[in-house]
Amino acid sequence: MKSKFFGSGIMKGMVVTIKHLFRHPVTAQYPEQRLNPSRRIRGVGLVWSQTRCTGCATCAKTCPQGAIRIVTSASLPDNKYKVEEYEVDTGYCIQCGLCVEACPYSALYFGRGIEKARYRRGELVETKEAMMETPDREVSGYFYPERAAKLPKQTLLLEKIWEKK
Amino acid sequence: MLNAISFQALPPDWPGGFWWHWLVFTIIILAFVVGMVMAFIYTERRAMARMQARLGPNRTGPFGVLQPVADAIKVLLKEDIIPNKADKLVYWLAPAVAFTPALMIFAVIPFQNGALLADLNIGILYVAAVSSVTAVGIFMAGWSSSNKYSLLGAMRDVAVVVSYEVPLVLSIASVVLIAGSLSLNQIVVSQTIPFILLQPLGFIIFFLAGSAEINRSPFDLLEADSEIVAGFHTEYSGMKFAMFYLVEYAEALALSCIITTLFLGGWRGPFLPPWLWFVIKVMAVFFLMVWVRTTLPRVRIDQLMALAWKVLFPLALLNLLFTAIQVLAIPMAMSWLMIVINFALAVILITLWARLFKVGWGRVEV
């Protein structure tokens, strides 16, 4: 027997368990207490900017899942592409972020939504009107540090005080 | 000091006549069992959760107090499924046979001086006899669900219960030697020094053997999730399953009450009313059981049987021998000497057994 008294290993373990009784729990009571997610959170759903998008479709080519659908037509007076449909199927999207990194014109951002459950699969497809940036649909700081600096700080478990000193 | 505060003993047919006494105490016992079982379930979930750095249930009712009620309602509303080839009568009777002895034990436990349903003068022997009938109920449950894994689980359970009866009864015998009577009320009255100080080894043996009898961690391998079967109550659902669940907590309550009566001094204590002391001590013993459950891993079946026969049984016999010697040799006035001798004996015997005996087989050559 390594321990000098049989049962000392068990006693030590029980001391650890009883110490936890006098500490605060580390859980948060969702949905009353919500923690702040990361500033770079890759949420469900993207944010698209109509003014900067030129319809080059680099994002659609980069997506490994093929979740982005773009339909453009030539618009003769300005000699530019006019983006008619821009749809993202959030059911196929795996939130990898390759499209946000690939866009050469900074027209695509990540959204910050996390509670995006729907009852029907068809409702998961987001069209271009729904994807513009509004005060409800915030932009996450993934890949764009100047937008990340404006978001609230993330709640870290390291900083939670749960021991009574 | 403690002697002077002991209350007047209640007469054996207290409000007046045998049947009124029986009625009043049956109601008290039923209320006590139901209330304390709900308190136990609640305490177990909350205390275990706090020890694991999380909160327990706190949504149903203020502080989650109505959680056991919610569990009971959920279980009552479930569909009662009976397997096709099950033996219907035995299947139906098994929960009742398992539950009734657990309830019958409370007839002899004193809540106050003389406040028992029946002050039998063979009290503790009645308890030991009745608590073995639960094993019959469990075996009936395993046999009647036509499932070979339930049967295996039930047979294991019967083997464990029968093996652990022996050290249990031997440690009870040591306490009875010191107290001088089998009646539980008398045992409490004669505890001027609580018997846990006079019988530390006996307390440990009784606690371990009792935990094994009621299938509680660290000996709960029959209800474990990481074994391939769920045990003897695999095929039960609905109210019958609730009865088995209730049996587990009612037996834990019975074990706590008996430990309190035999080792901790029952209802004795200053300032507060005696039944309140009794409840406090029962909750303290149960808290110890919850603490042990949260911390320790599970023991394997062959290690469990080896523990009963190679370790607990000889230790209980030696405890009985040395207690008998001390009761004859040391006069009543020098009881503190017994405390010193018994603690030293406990340390020596446990160390000796740990060095000499190996628990469990190793690898079998295939």
Next chain:
Amino acid sequence: MALKTEPFAVNIGPAHPSTHGVFRMRATLDGEVIVDLEPVFGYLHRGVEKLAEERTYTGFIPLTDRLDYLSSMANNLGYCLAVEKLAGITVPERAMYLRVILAELQRIASHLIAVGAFLNDAGAFMTPILYMIREREKILDLLEMVSGQRLTYNFMRIGGLSQDVPEEFLPALKKFVDEMPRWIEEYEQLLKENEILIARAKGVGILTKETAINIGASGPVLRASGVKWDIRKADPYSGYDRFEFDIPTGETGDSYDRYRVRVEEMRQSVRIIKQAMEQLPAGPVRAQVPHLIRPPAGETYTHIEVPKGELGFYLVSDNSIAPYRLHIRAPSLINLTALREMVLGWKIADAILIFGSIDICMGEVDR
């Protein structure tokens, strides 16, 4: 008169009570003792190696996350190193050090789950695994700060990292590294010398040195059997030769030794992170690499040390935007081939404990 007995077969089915994924074992029992064991897997097969031929090199990185989903950063690292070796790309210095920090953080997180699940299989009713999950939560917060996700990070790119770490990362990392040794001490105190655990795990499921080397085991399973082999020391990658750390080994190769080796590796990882933080240079974190990269035609095998063992990527390229063939040498699958030999002669409760101590992840085994 001898009792006539007959062995019967039992199915420890795909819906496992232990937390290791969809895995099935057909065990033949003689009484309580296991006389034969046949593992059946393939329930999580997704065809990842074939999918690699249809995605671009960069587009495959999210799929490497999902191989061993408990240690995604390490899988990303292995794949990126394989492509960089084939294409001849040098990674900037800051990216190398940050990759080491992220890979070691991931190693601690994966070992926490491995140890927690092992102790949970031993029967300690969720207490150790909940404590380990609390520590893992701190690491996941740090990794979420860096990449935005908690489980499938997709953070490493061919040529470095996707972006630089934010400025609040390093102070938080320092706080974590300062506090971690104390928590490892407390968890050791909980169950290291517990007599019940020693009786259940010591001497159980022994894998001898010769068998371990013969079957090609790697990682903590190999090191617990007494073989001092770690790819970080034997074939260093990404700057590991600049750090000082020890390689813990066991003596007998039983389940208890595998548990001890993992706990010691966590301590060594904390040591590596401290050194990497001190030596971290400034600079870019991503080399200039074309988006649709076309490595020259050739083949390579690159292996790294992930928490479960040795992860290898065999990559064949034919100068197009997608790999011609990619094969993944999964450590969990190779370690699993020793299961039958380790389990024969023990009982069912031991089989579950031994299986938990090998620590596999079904995403890797089935790919």
